[in-house]
Amino acid sequence: MIDVLVAQRGKGTLRAFNEAGVLAAADVHVALRLAGLGAEPDEDVQLATALAVRAVRSGSVCLDLTRLRDVGADENSRIDPATLPWPDDDAVLAALRRSPLTTGSPTGPLRPLRLVDTDSGPLLYLDRYFRQEQTVRRGLDARARDYPDVDEGLLVQRLDELFRDPADASRPSSAPDRQRVAAALAATHWTTVVAGGPGTGKTHTVARILALLTSLHGPGVRIGLAAPTGKAAARLQESVRDQAGLLGLAPDVTAMTLHRMLGWQRGRTRFRYHAGNHLPFDAIVVDETSMVSLTMMSCLLEAVRPDTRLVLVGDPDQLTSVDAGAVLADLVARPVTGTPNPVFVNVAARDLAAADDPDEAAFGAGERERLRGSVVRLSRGRRFGGGIARLAVAVRDGDDDEAMRILRSGVPEVSFHAPGDLDALRDDVVRSADEVTAAAVAGDAHTALARFETHRLLCAHRDGPYGVQHWARQATEWIGVSSGRRPDPDRWYPGQPLMVTANDHDLRIYNGDTGVVVRRGDDALVAAFVRGKDPFLLHPSHLSAVQTVYAMTIHRSQGSQYDTVSVVLPDETSSLLTRELLYTAITRARRRVRIIGTEDAVRAAVGRQVLRASGLRRTILTES
Numbered sequence: 001m002i003d004v005l006v007a008q009r010g011k012g013t014l015r016a017f018n019e020a021g022v023l024a025a026a027d028v029h030v031a032l033r034l035a036g037l038g039a040e041p042d043e044d045v046q047l048a049t050a051l052a053v054r055a056v057r058s059g060s061v062c063l064d065l066t067r068l069r070d071v072g073a074d075e076n077s078r079i080d081p082a083t084l085p086w087p088d089d090d091a092v093l094a095a096l097r098r099s100p101l102t103t104g105s106p107t108g109p110l111r112p113l114r115l116v117d118t119d120s121g122p123l124l125y126l127d128r129y130f131r132q133e134q135t136v137r138r139g140l141d142a143r144a145r146d147y148p149d150v151d152e153g154l155l156v157q158r159l160d161e162l163f164r165d166p167a168d169a170s171r172p173s174s175a176p177d178r179q180r181v182a183a184a185l186a187a188t189h190w191t192t193v194v195a196g197g198p199g200t201g202k203t204h205t206v207a208r209i210l211a212l213l214t215s216l217h218g219p220g221v222r223i224g225l226a227a228p229t230g231k232a233a234a235r236l237q238e239s240v241r242d243q244a245g246l247l248g249l250a251p252d253v254t255a256m257t258l259h260r261m262l263g264w265q266r267g268r269t270r271f272r273y274h275a276g277n278h279l280p281f282d283a284i285v286v287d288e289t290s291m292v293s294l295t296m297m298s299c300l301l302e303a304v305r306p307d308t309r310l311v312l313v314g315d316p317d318q319l320t321s322v323d324a325g326a327v328l329a330d331l332v333a334r335p336v337t338g339t340p341n342p343v344f345v346n347v348a349a350r351d352l353a354a355a356d357d358p359d360e361a362a363f364g365a366g367e368r369e370r371l372r373g374s375v376v377r378l379s380r381g382r383r384f385g386g387g388i389a390r391l392a393v394a395v396r397d398g399d400d401d402e403a404m405r406i407l408r409s410g411v412p413e414v415s416f417h418a419p420g421d422l423d424a425l426r427d428d429v430v431r432s433a434d435e436v437t438a439a440a441v442a443g444d445a446h447t448a449l450a451r452f453e454t455h456r457l458l459c460a461h462r463d464g465p466y467g468v469q470h471w472a473r474q475a476t477e478w479i480g481v482s483s484g485r486r487p488d489p490d491r492w493y494p495g496q497p498l499m500v501t502a503n504d505h506d507l508r509i510y511n512g513d514t515g516v517v518v519r520r521g522d523d524a525l526v527a528a529f530v531r532g533k534d535p536f537l538l539h540p541s542h543l544s545a546v547q548t549v550y551a552m553t554i555h556r557s558q559g560s561q562y563d564t565v566s567v568v569l570p571d572e573t574s575s576l577l578t579r580e581l582l583y584t585a586i587t588r589a590r591r592r593v594r595i596i597g598t599e600d601a602v603r604a605a606v607g608r609q610v611l612r613a614s615g616l617r618r619t620i621l622t623e624s
């Protein structure tokens with residue numbers, strides 16, 4: 001309830017911003033505490049400090065001092081922030097330049113803020129985040145200074161074997177093949193970023209990268225596979241194992257959460273692996289990197305040996321991590337530092353020179369520049385029907401007219417419904433619940449879990465008329481009316497859809513995992529979760545943190561896909577309604593996406609991009 005609190009000690013400008021809901025009480029408290037410790041009476045500095053704390057709270061790594069007033073109204077704002085008593089930008093900057101909080105306190109070593117001049121203006125950091133960003137920046141730059149030794153002949157041969165023409169497996173795929181380029185980059189550079197939307201073959205490519213590295217360095221090559229969440233790690237492991245036989249990879253290849261790979265230790269603040277104790281791998285692949293925060297990325301880069309290949313995979317257009325940073329998007333957009341390995345230039349020459357193919361676009365000038373920084377984007381969607389892919393691209397590119405045109409075009413994969421037009425949604429909710437329940441009652445966990453993936457109802461908010469709670473109640477009511485049964489909310493029942501809300505490392509059940517309650521042969525109820533080929537079963541009472549999930553937030557759905565996705569959009573004033581949110585929701589759908597909301601809400605979402613300030617995309621000129 002931080003939002004409604006007003007800091008008792010705040011005065012003047014801070015108090016006005018706090019009362020307006022722009023600053024939370026916690027922002028004010030931190031700013032006043034730092035000002036007290038650093039003997040800084042200047043109100044402008046105190047306001048900038050509080051805004052820097054707020055910036056981190058809302059996902060930025062720093063405060064962009066050229067856009068102070070862009071803090072924007074959010075759910076907590078009670079008045080239009082533009083009407084607040086904003087100080088003059090130049091005065092704030094001048095005060096920060098001479099402040100003991102940025103230059104060092106005369107009363108001690110305290111220097112909690114960093115003022116950094118960049119090619120696009122000054123940024124204000126809380127010291128901790130500046131240090132983390134520097135770790136990432138310097139780590140990446142150092143890793144780009146040289147490259148691994150690779151046998152070019154063997155590399156060409158293996159690339160040809162691994163990337164085959166889908167229509168005629170007896171020959172290599174035609175150029176340009178971006179997946180082959182991604183694998184060539186990963187073999188020839190210490191750090192590679194493989195970006196791509198859903199279904200563009202990221203996991204397919206990862207499996208081939210692992211096979212390639214195994215050929216180049218022998219079967220003893222030590223590979224670490226990780227993802228930021230347990231669910232994503234389980235999915236990665238499953239996909240790679242599916243292809244292991246075909247590609248000659250070890251059948252027991254395992255993936256783990258990044259926390260686990262880094263050696264999270266109960267009760268300790270530090271990971272087991274760090275700059276003084278490097279991770280014992282020759283190659284590390286991280287999937288779903290868009291969900292990795294700046295803090296985790298800096299821990300990872302510190303812990304990676306300089307001669308370990310690091311491959312970062314993910315979709316930079318998706319929602320970013322809950323914590324501060326949008327590292328993957330920053331890495332894709334950051335200025336290129338290193339020089340490419342000449343072996344790569346030779347090996348990829350055919351793909352780089354190729355013209356557009358009916359299936360694959362040629363590399364443009366901007367992309368060639370990115371390749372120099374070992375960043376490649378996979379672009380050919382291999383899973384969606386055309387309508388979903390075109391809608392996702394229109395949203396990603398900020399083209400609201402095109403998004404509306406597709407939504408209203410009547411293509412079978414996409415439909416658009418006014419807020420009260422709920423018949424089709426109700427039918428899908430009731431049908432999928434009936435199918436899940438029938439399988440669960442019959443004790444068929446496999447089918448129950450499969451049917452549970454056929455439809456998902458997604459919301460932006462948790463609370464309120466557009467929130468998960470409201471829509472879960474609505475879904476329960478529809479199911480109750482249709483089936484004539486009203487489940488007792490305090491008892492487990494067959495067909496009950498579950499979502500885990502906290503990690504349990506011992507049970508290997510993770511926050512965000514979804515499952516279904518199923519009746520076993522002896523009539524006992526078990527909770528079933530997807531784990532590889534066979535469902536993982538356990539008594540529901542072993543689950544310490546679990547919810548019934550007839551609707552879920554779009555944030556929670558990240559990393560999963562469903563046959564049909566229904567998205568309830570909030571009204572256009574909701575600050576949660578952003579391009580990244582809508583893109584993430586649409587791309588959760590494998591076959592069909594249904595958007596429920598107004599045209600204004602769609603246009604507002606497409607028009608509002610999450611702006612997470614960070615210095616990674618900029619060149620630093622000076623830092624105080």
Ligand SMILES: Nc1ncnc2c1ncn2[C@@H]1O[C@H](COP(=O)(O)OP(=O)(O)OP(=O)(O)O)[C@@H](O)[C@H]1O
Pocket residue numbers: 166179196197198199200201202203204205239382383561
């Ligand atoms: N080059 C290819 N030839 C044939 N099939 C492919 C190729 N690349 C990918 N696929 C197939 O396309 C589908 C999507 O690929 P994959 O799962 O690797 O995509 P992804 O980008 O990892 O998706 P997600 O974002 O869901 O993780 C899979 O069924 C995969 O087998």
